[in-house]
Amino acid sequence: MIESLRNFVLVTYLLVLCGLLIYVFHTFVMIILYRKNSTFPQKIKKKLDFYPFVTIQLPVYNEQYVIERLISAVCKIQYPKEKMEIQILDDSTDETTEIARKIGEKYRKQGFDIKLYHRNERKGYKAGALREGLAHSKGDFIALFDADFIPPTEFLLTTLPYFMDEKVAAVQGRWGHLNDSYSFLTRGQALGLDAHFVIEQTVRNRNGAFINFNGTGGIWRREAILDAGNWEYDTLTEDLDLSYRAQLKGWEIIYLKDLICYGEIPTDINGLKIQQHRWAKGAVQTAKKILPKVLRSPLPLFTKFEAFVHLTNHFTYPLVLLITLLSVPLIMIKVNCIEARTYFNYISFFTIFVVIQTLFYFYGQREIYTDWKRRLWYIPALFAWGIGTCVVDSKAVFEGLLGIKTPFNRTPKYRIEKKSDSWKDKKYKSKFNWLTIIELFLATYTAYGTVYSIVHSQFFITPFMFLLSFSFLYTGTLSLVHNLKG
Secondary structure, three states, rough: HHHHHHHHHHHHHHHHHHHHHHHHHHHHHHHHHHHHHHOOOOOOOOOOOOOOOOOEEEEOOOOOOOHHHHHHOOOOOOOOOEEEHHHHOOOOOOOHHHHHHHHHHHHOOOEEEEEEEEOOOOOOHHHHHHHHHHHHHHOOOOOOOOOOEOOOOOOHHHHHHHOOOOOEEEEEEEEEEOOOOOOOHHHHHHHHHHHHHHHHHHHHHHHHOOOOOOOOOOOEEEEHHHHOOOOOOOOOOHHHHHHHHHHHOOOOOEEEEEEEEEEEEOOOHHHHHHHHHHHHHHHHHHHHHHHHHHHHHHOOHHHHHHHHHHHHHHHHHHHHHHHHHHHHHHHHHHHHOOOHHHHHHHHHHHHHHHOOOHHHHHHHHHHOOHHHHHHHHHHHHHHHHHHHHHHHHHHHHHHHOOOOOOOOOOOOOOOOOOOOOOOOOOOOOOOOOHHHHHHHHHHHHHHHHHHHHHHHOOOOOHHHHHHHHHHHHHHHHHHHHHHHHO
């Protein structure tokens, strides 16, 4: 019996590592292709010959702290007023609606075509609001900005020239951060987001792979939205879903790394968990819906591989959770079973995972910041919340696979722009999540493994165990603290 359990642990651990190897290999490919492509600047289009009519959609739901900032920023966009309409797509149930109405009226008196569409029922959530707004819109091009974003004034003048190519469905800008220096937590999130936008989006766009519209900071051709089947709300990531449906139809999406749309990073870890759960579950739902069509299509092999990794990337979270659970018995086997020593010599190869992931974030910072060396010190912050939220994300993955329905829970925004700002005395704070108990249990479990590895001189694995323990302790404890302060 003991030997069977030992073999089960060893085989399962090896299979999990092989599963993760697929995604780490993909990361390595991203790094290589980015180094190859980064010397080629984005092709600049000519200036507009004429000004097409544009609709700007602002989907909001209970955003009383940021709605004024959003509308004011949109009204500063450089574009003829007579060629632009602004739709405030409001599903709010609080003061947001009245604030939006007053701000809208202020700018309407200044000559802006700005309308408030308020729904009493959130049918289809954000996707439903966008779909209804599209039915009332006049624009040939539809720009979208979430409530916590500030579009640059040159947004339309920069993006619209790319639509001279009739194959272009959408143009996506890069997310910047209004509050990345606010805390250890926000610094870690910024590292992860930067790597996605600087490395992944650039590589995909320049090598014939599908990229995703990121839900905000982008603009669509109306014809492409309708041709792809319009906004659908059978997934929690309507942006990813529409992106893939449009590209399967032959449309192209352009990514502009140098067009920065600044947004707010979650400062409350419970709000971050809501965001991560929605993104993970929505991606899995989209994979179930879209991936079979991609794999059956005549697309190039690289495009199919990239789509597979892109849509299933959140499967890494259950794998990390499994590694966590297997780590302690694995150390015990290494200490007490001489016959297994050869096995551990082989799996030591997988320590390259950490090196490749660190390089990924290294390039993400070096390419866009002059103080990138200082920012790299916060990589532990990225690993801490990235590993620590694997419980929440694993739950999301299985809900997506099993078709369990949950509402579209939006991430609370508090207008946090500088260190002196606070979210603790504001509305919208997230409720206690019982998964925090599991996170704290895993912190204790891996702390035991850390001590065990030190006592038995397994110093090679001690840093790994310490990282796991720190990550779950950080995430679980911060969840409790933020819940109590809220």
